[in-house]
Amino acid sequence: MRRFFQVAWLVMRKDLRVETRSWEMVSTTLFFAVSCVLVFSFAFVRGGRAIEGAASGILWIAVAFSGTLALGRAFERERYQDAMRALLMAPVERSAIYLGKLLGIVLLMATVEVVVVVAIVFTFRAPLFAYPGYLAALLATGTVGFATVGTLFAAMLLRTRSRGVLLPILLYPVTFPVLIAGVGGTVALMGADPNLDLARFWTALLLFFDAVFLTLALWTFEPVMTE
């Protein structure tokens, strides 16, 4: 059991080390996410005031789009010199490799989200910091849910033709519940009369989603990656 987490940690550290050499993924994903927010603010903010509920939607769209981008690129790296195959041949439990990659992606997405939240607060004048604890819980559970499914699918599609376009096609329908719950919870937190019970409900649903799909992903990673 301990070995399992050790392997996951090692894989994550490897990804981190590669990333800190160039900062390529963090910078490009951040740039993309902020551009998203800017484009949307151009469309939805008129005279300094945003359309109602726009900020919540844009937050999660930015998370989803930049997450998909990051996922594609994170695994593209593993294609060079057949790195993924080498990883899979290691005498460790394969789902530990999955967990390691997942942790790396979650870390990346969390970094991007911090910046995105700040960007939205400024461009949309949205009271996102009214209930920081609740928002953090929503974002955390939502990110883990999205990344759980995304990491598995991106790994699955590594050797597939048309993988660039297939990843979003596969990923978005399966993660709609995450996005809906995220937006629902965020909307409940903002607005003139915040409904904290509702936000808690959506967070609970996200937690449940995370549990179910993380288990499923850990279980299916090995058979799906085996040729």
Add this chain to the structure above:
Amino acid sequence: MMAMSARLFSGLLAVAAIMFVGAPILIVGAPYESTMGLIQKIFYFHVPSWIAMFLAVFICGVSSAVYLFRGKASADRLAATAAELAVLFGLMGLTTGPLWAIKAWGVWWQWDARLTMALILELIFIAYIMLRAYGGPGSEKLAAGLALFGMANVPFVYISVNVWRTIHPTTDVLPNLSASAPGMFWPIVWCFLAFLVLFGVLLMARMRLEALRARIDAIHLALEA
């Protein structure tokens, strides 16, 4: 074996035809619903098509799991078939639903929990078919993984309408029918059985296609060896 399944197929086909011819007769005879009137009669085809879709999703999910964890090729063929049927019956539900909705609710679509989740399921299985079509060799296992995730979404669909109550009639409607509206009970059972038989017929036909394709692949492999 072949002769028996051919006879079974023809038999089921005949049954399906009879049932579908008989359905409108029963439906016309059924009483009207008080709040929705005539348009409610779409329900006799709308609900069974969704039940058929969920059945297809379940079959696809289970056979995908069997294929992933046991490696049985026949399970993969069944999964591919079931996915197509899921998309087909889902499409029926998604088209009859808005036709009912525009009259009953005044809008074509509502982002309520069940409709949203039903649309999601449909998209997942369209994605499944696309993955198998465009993914190239080896995409069967990936599609199986996708189907498992799709099936895992189904509880979220079903719980959502009871937990998060909105405009859509709840799932309690059907069990209450025999008590509250006996005239509606038999038509819906008839239609439900009709769809079930239709499902079986389409499943058999499509499986035969998959079996033939598998035979061609096997011959190709044998020739290369």
Add this chain to the structure above:
Amino acid sequence: MTRPSWLPTMIAGVGLILVVSIMMGGASLDASSQIQPAQDEFIPLEQVPPGDQLPAAPLLVAAYILIWLAVLVYVWSIWRRMMTVERELAIMAKSGEDQ
């Protein structure tokens, strides 16, 4: 297939999370807003008020036609693919005989 080492812990974890989620979620459910109370049953009616009849009929008919169309198109699609496959099999059988 050997049981993964993390499985018991995972099952326990999922169970715990499930319990927590239900407790958290269930508590807030009544507070959640509703658009309209949903229907629990259909109530039958013998007579339909005259104003209601005509506008619904085209929609009803369209719905049934769409279902029939969907089935027919699908059956045709299976038939077409079957023809292609059987043709290919026939070609293979013929080339097998020739060899």
